[in-house]
Amino acid sequence: MVAPPDFIEQVISTYRKAAEFNQLASGREGNVVVVTPEWADEVMITGDLHGHRRNFSLVCRIAALERHPRRHLVIQEVCHGGPVYAANGGCMSHTLLEDVAALKAEYPEQVHFLLGNHELSELIDYPIQKNRQMLNLLFRLGVKHVYGEAADRVREAYAEFIRTCPLAVRMPTGVFVSHSVPDRCDARGYDASVFTRPLEAADFREHGPVFDLVWGRDYRQANAEAFARTVGAKVLIHGHEPCPQGFSTPNRLEIILDCCSDTACYVMLRPDQPLAHAEIVRRIRPLA
Numbered sequence: 001m002v003a004p005p006d007f008i009e010q011v012i013s014t015y016r017k018a019a020e021f022n023q024l025a026s027g028r029e030g031n032v033v034v035v036t037p038e039w040a041d042e043v044m045i046t047g048d049l050h051g052h053r054r055n056f057s058l059v060c061r062i063a064a065l066e067r068h069p070r071r072h073l074v075i076q077e078v079c080h081g082g083p084v085y086a087a088n089g090g091c092m093s094h095t096l097l098e099d100v101a102a103l104k105a106e107y108p109e110q111v112h113f114l115l116g117n118h119e120l121s122e123l124i125d126y127p128i129q130k131n132r133q134m135l136n137l138l139f140r141l142g143v144k145h146v147y148g149e150a151a152d153r154v155r156e157a158y159a160e161f162i163r164t165c166p167l168a169v170r171m172p173t174g175v176f177v178s179h180s181v182p183d184r185c186d187a188r189g190y191d192a193s194v195f196t197r198p199l200e201a202a203d204f205r206e207h208g209p210v211f212d213l214v215w216g217r218d219y220r221q222a223n224a225e226a227f228a229r230t231v232g233a234k235v236l237i238h239g240h241e242p243c244p245q246g247f248s249t250p251n252r253l254e255i256i257l258d259c260c261s262d263t264a265c266y267v268m269l270r271p272d273q274p275l276a277h278a279e280i281v282r283r284i285r286p287l288a
Helices: 005-024 053-063 094-108 117-124 135-163 209-215 223-231 277-282
Strands: 032-034 042-048 070-075 111-114 167-170 175-178 235-240 252-256 265-269
Touching: 005 094, 005 135, 042 053, 042 235, 053 070, 070 094, 070 175, 094 111, 094 135, 111 167, 117 135, 117 209, 117 223, 223 235, 252 265, 252 277
Parallel strands: 032 167, 042 070, 070 111, 175 235, 235 252
Antiparallel strands: 042 265, 167 175
16 A cells, blocks of 8 residues: 555655755764764764664664763664565565654754665665565565655655765774775775765766775775775774674774674764774674
């Protein structure tokens, strides 16, 4: 059954508000959100959710943003995964994207939704296949199932929200949070201007700097060191990789968090408390 018109208009309006708030966030500097002690006491950093509604609920419960106005929440990668509609097999994860946009609209200064490769794939129609299924097609089927003839309007609205998402969150302690890192930074460098200048369509396309940032899977120590130097970081925190234990430490600079399974983990950090890589790892906690 297609959603009623007033609900559809509300979803579109929420996406538009969230997109606007993405760009107007107080700490937004170019395409990075800088979280400082002046406007935050702590930052809750999470990993990929991929349609896992229970874990999203746990994240929101632990964050308790309504009771902690100086707590910030970093969320990433909700598209593709989780339950499907019985009627057409469409992916229901679009509803989680809607809820993230609603959370951003409700707490515009506290919620930061990082651009991930699966959201980027929806933005640029880049095909992702898993278990012999086209995830993009399943996602569109889910949107079509709920919104019918208004599906294209909803898609335009969520595409704008995705397009305006920050590429990273930075803290003055040297922590830099992005969905992943580009490959072979140690050999070929990386165009760090992508974090400070207005983005163009070519930046998002395959082999563009945004694409390379969210799709990279080069977790060698040398690559991490090169990227950290480029962005002026001491510790790098990402999502992107499945972690059977909820997190992993592929080298002495990087930490990967995963929130799309029952072993989901997060970490709470203070923007005024410098911590070494090992100290941050010791602060990682399970969602449940």
